[in-house]
Amino acid sequence: QKEVEQNSGPLSVPEGAIASLNCTYSDRGSQSFFWYRQYSGKSPELIMFIYSNGDKEDGRFTAQLNKASQYVSLLIRDSQPSDSATYLCAVIPGGTSYGKLTFGQGTILTVHP
Amino acid sequence: ETGVTQSPTHLIKTRGQQVTLRCSSQSGHNTVSWYQQALGQGPQFIFQYYREEENGRGNFPPRFSGLQFPNYSSELNVNALELDDSALYLCASSLLGTSDEQYFGPGTRLTVT
Numbered sequence: 001q002k003e004v005e006q007n008s009g010p011l012s013v014p015e016g017a018i019a020s021l022n023c024t025y026s027d028r029g030s031q032s033f034f035w036y037r038q039y040s041g042k043s044p045e046l047i048m049f050i051y052s053n054g055d056k057e058d059g060r061f062t063a064q065l066n067k068a069s070q071y072v073s074l075l076i077r078d079s080q081p082s083d084s085a086t087y088l089c090a091v092i093p094g095g096t097s098y099g100k101l102t103f104g105q106g107t108i109l110t111v112h113p
Numbered sequence: 114e115t116g117v118t119q120s121p122t123h124l125i126k127t128r129g130q131q132v133t134l135r136c137s138s139q140s141g142h143n144t145v146s147w148y149q150q151a152l153g154q155g156p157q158f159i160f161q162y163y164r165e166e167e168n169g170r171g172n173f174p175p176r177f178s179g180l181q182f183p184n185y186s187s188e189l190n191v192n193a194l195e196l197d198d199s200a201l202y203l204c205a206s207s208l209l210g211t212s213d214e215q216y217f218g219p220g221t222r223l224t225v226t
Contacts, residue, residue: 031213043217043218088155100161106155
């Protein structure tokens with residue numbers, strides 16, 4: 001079982017729709033969860049982080065964390081063509097004193113006009 | 114922009130050679146982590162440097178080594194390059210002990226022929 005798993009997609013949504021990206025993780029002791037956006041040929045950009053169960057909203061983005069189900073998701077409301085990118089879920093496993101980000105393989109999102 | 118810089122942008126080396134990549138952390142950050150991202154994959158943790166010491170290491174052989182300097186900038190050295198070392202090398206800057214968020218630089222694209 002991979003430590004962090006994402007639907008590889010690609011995920012295609014129409015402009016203005018809600019895009020839903022999902023991620024599961026295997027280490028129950030994980031405490032910190034991140035979503036990065038990566039445009040083709042560029043480096044990952046941190047767009048959301050969440051540490052507690054529940055929802056966290058920032059503009060059009062909402063991160064949802066359910067530690068009991070070991071599940072984290074990212075919702076993008078009113079999707080725009082500029083949101084087309086690869087979205088990477090990352091987790092810091094429990095039991096480490098340093099910030100080793102463990103990434104999923106990424107989900108490719110395409111928003112079509 | 115994150116304020117994290119990396120050099121060079123691109124590099125082409127021959128198998129068996131050695132390479133040094135450089136990273137300057139964001140102002141106020143004390144920790145640098147290095148990641149390797151192969152095409153179509155999520156980044157893989159190489160190691161982290163804090164207070165000029167290696168603070169954690171992923172599953173990479175000893176020919177991957179690093180340094181951190183008093184100004185918190187860092188170097189990644191790779192000896193005896195192999196074809197599989199061709200990848201995007203990313204450094205991420207953070208403030209260990211205060212938050213887990215890591216901010217990536219633009220990356221160095223290494224091609225080994």
